Amino acid sequence: QVHLQESGPGLVKPSETLSLTCTVSGGSVSSGSYYWSWIRQPPGKGLEWIGYIYYSGDTNYNPSLKSRVTISVDTSKNQFSLKLSFVTAADTAVYYCARDAFFGRFDPWGQGTLVTISS
């Protein structure tokens, strides 16, 4: 059974770069059958798709975040990562990683990690 776990700092200063890693167990990020995605949820608000990466390194990002987002994959560690630059308070959210069996079939999800943007 595939399990995803997010990790990274829970507090980031404004204008700095948010960095998170998702570790996959019970499955492989090198599988050609899935995209590996990041999704976030501001406190009390709805879900927002951030982007995905394929094992080949191909990526696709939410147009509203594209200029600040980088998603990468490390097949040797079975991990994929998110970097979001020039963060503001509006980027405070629970960040989830999820496996996507193409076209938005997100399953499973990680438990999520709260990242707060504050000085």
Added chain:
Amino acid sequence: QSALTQPASVSGSPGQSITISCTGTSSDVGDYNYVSWYQQHPGKAPKLMIYDVSNRPSGVSNRFSGSKSGNTASLTISGLQAEDEADYYCSSYTSSSTQVFGGGTKLTVL
């Protein structure tokens, strides 16, 4: 890309059926049969309930069903149970090969 439109809240009594709508455009919901639905209990990660408009993952109760007409997708929950009380989100594939979520619907079981 704009978020898909969902009602903020719906409610129903145990045993009843409810339907949650999810309205998009001809660039997402209307053009692709790639609508998914997620259930989220407080403090928990979302759970996939329906994919590709009307397919249920293994282990999801057959009380949950999905459909689509034009630019609007729907999630129906029949035989409402207390454990169904949660937030529900729809998502759709888009013409830009991206994903877009709905704003979410809070389901209250009276």
